[in-house]
Amino acid sequence: MASVLVFLDVPALPLPRAARELLTLAGTVGTPVVAAARRVDPAMLDALASHGAVKVYEPAGELDAVLVAAKAAFLADAAKTEQPDAILLGNSFEDREIAARTGIKLGSGVITDAVAVAPDLAVTKSVLAGSYTSTCRVRTGTPVITVKANSVEPAPADPAAAAPQLVEVPLSDAGPAARVTGRSGKRVSGRPELAEARVIVAGGRGMDGNFGPVEELADLLGGAVGASRAATDAGWIEHSAQVGQTGKTVSPQLYISAGISGAIQQKAGMQTAKVIVAVNKDADAPVFEIADFGIVGDVFSVLPQAAEEIRKRRA
Amino acid sequence: MQESATRPLNIVVLVKHVPDAQFDRHLTGPGHTLDRAESILSELDEYALEAALQLAEARGGESAGNRVTALAMGPAAAVNAVKKSLQIGAYAGVHLTDDALAGSDAAGTSLALAAAVRALEETQGPVDLVITGMASTDGETSLVPAQLAERLQLAQVTFASELAVADVDGAAVVTARRDGDSFTETVDAPLPALVSVTDQANNPRYPNFKGIMAAKKKPVTVLTLADIGVDPAQVGQDGAWTAVAASAPRPPRSQGTVITDDGTAGVQLVEYLAAQKLI
Numbered sequence: 001m002a003s004v005l006v007f008l009d010v011p012a013l014p015l016p017r018a019a020r021e022l023l024t025l026a027g028t029v030g031t032p033v034v035a036a037a038r039r040v041d042p043a044m045l046d047a048l049a050s051h052g053a054v055k056v057y058e059p060a061g062e063l064d065a066v067l068v069a070a071k072a073a074f075l076a077d078a079a080k081t082e083q084p085d086a087i088l089l090g091n092s093f094e095d096r097e098i099a100a101r102t103g104i105k106l107g108s109g110v111i112t113d114a115v116a117v118a119p120d121l122a123v124t125k126s127v128l129a130g131s132y133t134s135t136c137r138v139r140t141g142t143p144v145i146t147v148k149a150n151s152v153e154p155a156p157a158d159p160a161a162a163a164p165q166l167v168e169v170p171l172s173d174a175g176p177a178a179r180v181t182g183r184s185g186k187r188v189s190g191r192p193e194l195a196e197a198r199v200i201v202a203g204g205r206g207m208d209g210n211f212g213p214v215e216e217l218a219d220l221l222g223g224a225v226g227a228s229r230a231a232t233d234a235g236w237i238e239h240s241a242q243v244g245q246t247g248k249t250v251s252p253q254l255y256i257s258a259g260i261s262g263a264i265q266q267k268a269g270m271q272t273a274k275v276i277v278a279v280n281k282d283a284d285a286p287v288f289e290i291a292d293f294g295i296v297g298d299v300f301s302v303l304p305q306a307a308e309e310i311r312k313r314r315a
Numbered sequence: 316m317q318e319s320a321t322r323p324l325n326i327v328v329l330v331k332h333v334p335d336a337q338f339d340r341h342l343t344g345p346g347h348t349l350d351r352a353e354s355i356l357s358e359l360d361e362y363a364l365e366a367a368l369q370l371a372e373a374r375g376g377e378s379a380g381n382r383v384t385a386l387a388m389g390p391a392a393a394v395n396a397v398k399k400s401l402q403i404g405a406y407a408g409v410h411l412t413d414d415a416l417a418g419s420d421a422a423g424t425s426l427a428l429a430a431a432v433r434a435l436e437e438t439q440g441p442v443d444l445v446i447t448g449m450a451s452t453d454g455e456t457s458l459v460p461a462q463l464a465e466r467l468q469l470a471q472v473t474f475a476s477e478l479a480v481a482d483v484d485g486a487a488v489v490t491a492r493r494d495g496d497s498f499t500e501t502v503d504a505p506l507p508a509l510v511s512v513t514d515q516a517n518n519p520r521y522p523n524f525k526g527i528m529a530a531k532k533k534p535v536t537v538l539t540l541a542d543i544g545v546d547p548a549q550v551g552q553d554g555a556w557t558a559v560a561a562s563a564p565r566p567p568r569s570q571g572t573v574i575t576d577d578g579t580a581g582v583q584l585v586e587y588l589a590a591q592k593l594i
Contacts, residue, residue: 067471067502068461093457097473100421100461109422109556110458122560133565140422140556176470178491178504185498199593221594239476239515240494246359246449246514254593271568275591277584283575290568293587297576305581310594313585 002085003055004030007075007098008048009037015047018196020154022088022147023051027155029119030085034164035078037063037071045164050157055165057082068094069177072101077169079106079142086121086143092195099144108141115151115251130249130272149196150251192224194241199223199254200273202243204266205230206259206280206299211237213303214258220310226250226270228260244269258299262287279303321482323380325440326367327432328405329447329460330387332396333357346418346552346559354392356399359448361519366478366512367446368404368520373480377406382439384409388416388427394535401530402522408535409435415540418552425462427550430543432467443487445509449474460511470504476515480506 004026008019026032032052040048040058048056057078063070075098079087087102089095096112103110116124121143123136138144194200201218203211205228218225226243227236243250245268255273260266262278262285270276271290278291279302288294295302332354364385371381385400387393388411397408411431419427436442445467447460464471475491482488487506492499494515522530540547548554572587574580588594 067473069471072465093474096457097461097471100458101465103422103458103556104425104462104465107556109420111557112458126565127562131565132562134562135560137558137560138556139558175468176505176508178470178472178502178508180500180502181490182501183498184500238494254588254591272565275593276568277587279580279584283573288573289570291573292568292571293584294571294573295576295580295584296573297580302576302581302584305579306584307581309582309585313589313594 002030003033003082005033005035005057005075005079005082005084005087006053007035007037007071007087007089007095010034010040010044010048013043013047015051016196017154018090018149020051021149021152022090023048023053024155025117025147025152026088027052028152029117029121033057033082033084035075035082035169037074040166045166047157049161049164050159051155052158052161053164054162055082055167057167057169059171060168061171063171066174066177066179068097068101069174070171072098072105073172073174074169075102076105077172078167081167081169084142086117086145088117089144089146091146091148096146099146103141103144106141106144108144109138110144110146111136111138112146113249114145114147117145117147126272130268148251150198150253189225191218192222194224194226194243194248195250197224197250197252199256200226200243200250200252200270201256201258202226202228202260202270203231203237203258203299204228204260205234207231207236208259209234209236210300213300213307216307217256217258217303220307221254223252223254226255228266257287257291258303260287261285262290321374322487323374323382324370324443324480324487325382326371326444326446327384327386327435327442328360328364328367328400329428329445329463330360330364330385330396330400331357331448332387332389332393354395356396357448359450359514360396360400361403361448362512362514362516363446363448364400364403364405365517365519366475366510367444369517370444370478370480371406382406384435386411386428386431386435388412388424388431390417394537397535398530399522401533401535402527403520404522404526405533407533409538410535411538411543413540413547415547415551418555419550420555420557421458421462422556423550423554425459425466427540427543427545428459428463429466430545431538432463434538434543441507443506443508444480444489445469445507447509447511449511449513460509464509467507467509470508472502472504472508473511475510475512478510478512478516
């Protein structure tokens with residue numbers, strides 16, 4: 001069976017859900033082979049094997065110091081050796097840039113924002129901020145496809161899987177590149193990444209500067225905290241939490257919208273969520289047109305009451 | 316490291332004429348391409364133009380030899396994105412237009428834009444910076460900036476929320492701040508570089524009456540594929556490396572249940588989540 005090359009940043013164990021989804025998807029199209037952007041230790045190799053990888057490419061040295069250029073050069077080199085039928089990546093900004101540059105290096109078409117990849121490599125994606133669905137194909141070269149999180153259910157691990165072959169890829173010249181000169185970590189919240197979260201509780205203008213109830217409910221549900229542009233522009237919460245046209249596009253199982261009117265900018269980022277719950281004081285808020293369950297009410301009484309009820313049921 | 320005397324910068328800003336996202340947008344025709352009626356200058360490109368103008372002004376502006384050229388690719392109407400850019404403050408405009416470009420994918424678009432930048436360099440010397448917005452508001456694939464950097468072999472700094480150019484030991488270096496999910500990083504890159512800026516980078520200026528009048532006198536160069544030496548077979552729908560086989564509007568979300576809080580809405584919310592097996 002032909003191989004499908006999966007690009008992974010393999011930061012730590014346990015293997016993130018997004019990585020397991022890509023390996024699962026690769027297994028439905030061909031034989032999963034991994035291009036890991038860093039050195040792979042034996043524990044990581046085992047984890048990749050248990051999720052279907054039969055071969056793992058790793059760089060011969062550290063790639064970290066420059067932005068995407070080095071990772072794209074590594075992925076293209078691994079692809080030239082492996083000659084896979086397709087290359088899969090995640091759909092983060094960085095993943096998409098790596099895909100973009102790899103596509104040019106290989107002379108291969110790139111498709112982003114995939115939500116499904118058929119065994120014949122027809123790709124389903126959502127376009128125009130989720131208002132259209134299209135089916136695309138790569139016509140030239142090896143299809144390079146970036147896949148949105150929560151697109152497939154990851155297969156359970158098979159601990160008995162055989163150890164994969166580990167192949168070292170010599171470092172090649174990535175060309176002129178931007179160098180990272182400093183990095184400051186943000187407060188670690190322990191919450192899932194917004195783009196990958198299964199549950200998101202998002203707050204908007206109606207939170208009036210107090211995201212406490214949103215954070216409380218998100219933590220009870222094991223979800224991420226999102227926000228409208230109005231809330232991030234007001235400085236109530238960091239800009240990386242923004243969902244919408246100029247922020248992140250998310251497709252969680254559950255999106256709870258609190259105090260967000262749901263104008264087109266916001267809708268663009270969340271209308272492909274499976275279930276949308278909206279709480280807003282204004283009965284005419286556009287968000288109610290797309291909500292599966294809407295509550296006209298005060299976020300400061302509804303959210304805490306819901307949190308209390310969840311605690312009561314779990315007690 | 317000491318700042319030496321500054322030299323003028325040659326900056327190209329990529330601007331795009333896109334359908335206004337405030338209205339409904341539609342895919343039409345055999346190639347499932349976007350209906351471009353009701354188009355405007357992409358809002359996100361205004362941040363790129365502002366960043367370019369600020370960098371040029373920090374070095375004495377147009378009279379000191381800095382260049383800020385707005386480059387748009389697209390059909391006849393796309394010249395409006397160039398004109399709007401000139402009204403806002405770009406010093407010159409270029410409209411790359413050719414019937415053969417219709418339906419280009421990211422690979423074809425980046426090929427044509429790279430050739431256009433090289434053609435500009437033949438008349439005005441090396442380009443120091445290519446600046447773009449963080450994404451287009453229509454195609455949203457965000458592929459073109461990275462592919463352009465790859466084709467032109469430029470260092471690539473994307474999603475800059477702060478941007479500066481410093482002269483370090485006689486060489487110009489672009490420095491930027493990027494705000495990621497879990498960390499903020501500072502990066503620097505040698506010129507020439509490609510930079511994309513976010514909507515946090517600045518507050519774009521509005522065109523004023525003086526700017527609108529002045530724009531009428533600013534040059535707009537029209538380039539065709541023949542002018543930039545690109546084979547029409549490599550671009551457009553036929554030259555695309557990807558193809559759209561089918562498209563359909565997503566069924567509109569139907570409105571679900573809406574209740575008014577009677578004092579128990581929080582409990583009802585949890586009951587709904589439980590019924591949907593979401594908790």
